[in-house]
Amino acid sequence: MLRVAIIGAGPSGLACALELQRLGIKPVIFERYHRIGLPVERVDILMHLAWRPVKDQLAYLTRCCHLPVTSLGPLRTIVMHSHSHRSVIQARCLGYFVHRGRSPLSLENQLAARLTVPFILQTIADPLALAREFDWVVAATGDSKPARQLGLWQEFSNVAIRGATVLGQFDPHTSHMFWDTRYAGHGYGLLTPFDRGRACMLLAVGDIQSREMDDYWELFLESEKLHYPIVETHDQEFHCGRATRHQLGNILLVGNSGGFVSSLLGLGLFSGMISGVLAARAIAGKGDYERLIAPLIRRINELNELRFRLDRLDNHDLDRLVWALGMPGIKHLVYHSGLDVIPFVHGLISRLNKLPFTLKSPHPRRHQKKQG
Numbered sequence: 001m002l003r004v005a006i007i008g009a010g011p012s013g014l015a016c017a018l019e020l021q022r023l024g025i026k027p028v029i030f031e032r033y034h035r036i037g038l039p040v041e042r043v044d045i046l047m048h049l050a051w052r053p054v055k056d057q058l059a060y061l062t063r064c065c066h067l068p069v070t071s072l073g074p075l076r077t078i079v080m081h082s083h084s085h086r087s088v089i090q091a092r093c094l095g096y097f098v099h100r101g102r103s104p105l106s107l108e109n110q111l112a113a114r115l116t117v118p119f120i121l122q123t124i125a126d127p128l129a130l131a132r133e134f135d136w137v138v139a140a141t142g143d144s145k146p147a148r149q150l151g152l153w154q155e156f157s158n159v160a161i162r163g164a165t166v167l168g169q170f171d172p173h174t175s176h177m178f179w180d181t182r183y184a185g186h187g188y189g190l191l192t193p194f195d196r197g198r199a200c201m202l203l204a205v206g207d208i209q210s211r212e213m214d215d216y217w218e219l220f221l222e223s224e225k226l227h228y229p230i231v232e233t234h235d236q237e238f239h240c241g242r243a244t245r246h247q248l249g250n251i252l253l254v255g256n257s258g259g260f261v262s263s264l265l266g267l268g269l270f271s272g273m274i275s276g277v278l279a280a281r282a283i284a285g286k287g288d289y290e291r292l293i294a295p296l297i298r299r300i301n302e303l304n305e306l307r308f309r310l311d312r313l314d315n316h317d318l319d320r321l322v323w324a325l326g327m328p329g330i331k332h333l334v335y336h337s338g339l340d341v342i343p344f345v346h347g348l349i350s351r352l353n354k355l356p357f358t359l360k361s362p363h364p365r366r367h368q369k370k371q372g
């Protein structure tokens, strides 16, 4: 029997464990915390647009990866706010809200509940040490440490993130995205609901010192009038980058550890879980890992390229972009056609200054239901 160690009980490591279990291999999972799930509760979005031609990511995970996952609900409305403009995009299902954290309903706990393999909790594992003991080691630590340790990490940027849980009245199917270089630089702000009474607020700003975050955060809340009671806040750093290789000897890098997260909005949940499943298949002798993940890497590179283009836009350009993405024809193509529109959005960005843009907003700048 193959001896496989998985480091990290996040979505990517657990997806890998489930696929190994399905293929008749029982891995051991090492997790540094005493419980499964992010210590801080959060809502992540599975955004359909990013991973087309996959039309529905939950359906794909169930059908092609044997990973049935329950979401908090569908994402039906995205409200995009730029400095002076606002666009509303609506569809039956633009994606899903997924619960992260330690509740039994969190993604991590849903996956863990289906496993019958041993967990070694409260243990910080080292890939190189385990590589001597096990036939295979899957590094799924959610950070770039294993890739750095192996000399395989190429850094793009260091993003400071502040998250908060807030109380108020929210539409459980609506997410707000905020693009304004004054408080986000070339990052973004996000408001995503847990339910009607609680939401998760986030500000991600690239290449600033963590201690500068207070000023950016205050400006974000003030500019967008996000005056909700805050239950808790937390800060973290996220290293955006890529792994130059994803396998070294018997060590495989999956999820964030393998750079399976696009710097465009930090979307990495879907690709991270897929990389975990593909690592399991490679371990079970069903293909070469680098080959199996090649389409995923191509897609991430395209999304990263889009990010680099967005980085060059100022607030006026972002106003134009948000306006254009809300135009009926473009909106239909981007959100409703089901086509892979990332190349189109690339083209749109390079033609921004040719658009007949007017600053007259079709909607008032509001992002919450009236407080009761």
Ligand SMILES: Cc1cc2nc3c(=O)[nH]c(=O)nc-3n(C[C@H](O)[C@H](O)[C@H](O)COP(=O)(O)OP(=O)(O)OC[C@H]3O[C@@H](n4cnc5c(N)ncnc54)[C@H](O)[C@@H]3O)c2cc1C
Pocket: 007, 008, 009, 010, 011, 012, 013, 030, 031, 032, 033, 037, 038, 043, 044, 045, 046, 047, 123, 124, 125, 126, 140, 141, 142, 143, 161, 163, 202, 238, 254, 255, 256, 257, 260, 261, 266, 267, 268, 269, 270, 272
């Ligand atoms: C604030 C924020 C918001 C995000 N929002 C979205 C979103 O809306 N949509 C989306 O698609 N993606 C989003 N992402 C990215 C997404 O969350 C990640 O891509 C996803 O969590 C990757 O899963 P993972 O299993 O690779 O890592 P993680 O979820 O980070 O899990 C890693 C696990 O490994 C454990 N661990 C770490 N080191 C060790 C060690 N040495 N030994 C043992 N255990 C260890 C950790 O405790 C953790 O349990 C967001 C990321 C951040 C930071």
